[in-house]
Amino acid sequence: MVDAVLAGHSGADMQVQAGSPVDVTLAFTPAGSAVLERYRAFAAAVPKGPAQHPVWVEAWGATSSSRLVMMEISHRGAVVLMMPLEIIRRRGLTIARAIGGTHANGNFPASDPSFARNLSAELTHEIDRSIRRSDLDADLVLVERQAHEIGGHANPLAALASTESPNVALAVDLNNGFGAVLDRVGRKRRLKKHRAQTRKLEAAGGFGHREAKTEAEVEALLAAFLQQKGERFRKLGIENVFTDHQRFFEQLFKRSLAEAETPFRLHALEVGDKLRAVTGSSHLGDRVICEFSSIAEDELLQVSPGDFLSFLNIEAAADQGATVYDFSVGDEPYKRGWCDLVSTQFDVAVPLTLRGRAYAALLIAASRAKRQVKSNERLWSMVKRLRRSKAAASGATAEADD
Template sequence: MGSMDVVELTNSQIFGGHSYVAPGSSQGALRNPEVLDPSCVSGQIRVVNPDGGPDATLYLMTDLEAVREAWTNFQSSAWSTPFQSFDWVRSWYLEGSSSPKSKPAIILGYEGNVLTFILPLGVEPFLGVKRLCWLAGDINDYNCPLVAPEFASRLTEKMAAEIWDGVAKVIGEVDVFHLTRQPEFIAGVRNPFMVKGIASSSCASHMLTLESDWKSLYRRLRSSRTRSRLRQKHAKLRREGKLQFRSVRSQAERDLVIDTVLRWKGEQLEASGDRNPFLSATLQRTIKNCSQVRQGTISLRIYGLYVDNRLIAGVIAFVGSQTFSLFVTAYDPRAFAQCSPGTLLLLKMLELSARAGLHSFDFLAGDEAYKRDWCDRTLVLKDSFWGVSMWGRVDARISHLTLKYKKILKANPTAMVLLRRINYFKVQAMAIFAAWIKSKRNSGSPKQSKAS
């Protein structure tokens, strides 16, 4: 593909900063549970290892700030995903979460005085039952524990089941475990905590294995005809004005790009009749808050493709030591759509990720056609539902049935077309109704002011 002006884009500038995960890191595990403030420990329980290995002590923490130090120190060497970063979860919680009644129930698991895992959980009321869910699970693409690599490699299913039983006992107010979008593998190792009530999620995630030789990788990914067509689109876009790819630095511009990209993505989903998760104010504010973290525990990056300083496509992504995770990407459908700016921006991100020495490009959860088109492997996501109380078992059964029929519906193209049409007309009707309400309010304002 032809050249493109790249503003402030050395590898260290694009991909530098704190890594969200360092699988197999040699850093030592966090020691001394005594650093936890005893007044902040809401409960603890000892879990006996049925396999004869070390027992575990579970500490229940209901205050996020009380676990900040333990969490942030541990995540630098633990296996996890960007969605288990302390800053991400904290921002989600402070912004209200999907349920204002969500109550943190964070479990710190120790062997002796060594922290080996963190379960970022929360209790949420739902139709009279108390569900135990992953914190920020409503906006996360991946939900899982933070686990020390050495512990993950030897944790057995029996011990994992005992730990979950201990979690229910130490929290004491759980009817049902409702754990969704859990990756089957974390850093290439099977997720050892998925042992109960397991079913495949309604979607998967998709990844591409990168190679440092970008030209060779690109030739393998795309035919000569496709590469030629993309070069032509790139050349046409350059003729429209000064073409630049930027890593967005200033906070004011970051906020603007975030708002714009989420709006474009939402419009795209609504136009196709798909559900629009980007209407969530909690998600929008969480992304903005985390984009402000410079040397913190998360590496959220914002990128844009510009023509004459006009944004025409944007990317919101997490960048780690080995993986580029594409969270949201969208383009302006009203500007140069015939030049495929979204594809050109994606291609640039793939190239820079490969040249920077990253191992994987993660398209995250979702079965969109473009993800399947670029990926070379699929990561299975799992949901786990199991009840502790009678009503919890009823809720778990309903959740399993709902998931089953959702997957049946997604597998039926005719049904999906009908559902998308219904969703599209519903969105249009809501927009018309909102406009009508607004016009009524505006028409009433002069009368009110005149009367006053």
């Protein structure tokens, strides 16, 4: 991981030696319907992150006012990487970023695995140089929260890494089944707790593990999630990053119903005819990623409905053959109680203008500072207390963790 501004390299560093065998082209093209159809065909056969799934891209394009472009890399005449980006304005700059903004975690460009395996320093330099010299009307290409690998396949953009993302990602290894998970986390203690929760939920009217299978169910579960999450964010003094994207999430989960593998799914714990916890997850290959979750802060809060739903979701994922249940970015105690896999993600910031270079430097410095704060448990706890106190006193909200 390179913890430095890539823009700091001299022009000579980026040059490919004369007579080298590099044969790579890079282009940014408007992501119209024809390009998106070609992207869907390409992405179907290669590894990709959840936010690079065609359903995610198409849902965002249908509900966002952002202009979409496709970054496309070809090597020796064959397309080897396609990465949809959106053009946004931030603090007076024009930025090309991963589609989905802060909701896009574990980003991974749709790419030919053999390209990443054989990616040389020379090719990497040429890709970096091509981005910088492109005619893209932007100050900065910024792709944050990228996964280093998916399913054993390396991310070809890792060679361009500018800095490590502030938040770690936590996951559960399911390779040996749910029984092995219970053995690792303390089978006796975990099952005792689960039985106690089951008795309390039965006494409260019985419970059900629901999955949204129709558009009406998508609307119902998503509405419960937004209400629960909104209340939680208000109490924590955190900006509600879901408020402006309700239409996107509705489209994402509704469109997913029409896909053979149902890549995005909503689950809920229903107790006494009320939804007490909700999760939204992506299902790509043998990996299940919990993208978001919420709980109802009511009379059953002490029963830990979110933890109970996690138990059911992880058990179901293992039974369905998944090898990893990923809680995505963010380090929280409830995740640590399950997880045995810890990974980092990285950010790529390639400036195209002087203003983009200055902003990239600020972003990297801020990311480094966040990592230092979050790696200090005492300091991070203090920051969260101050944020809650400020919100309670003024009604203002702070920025979300990510």
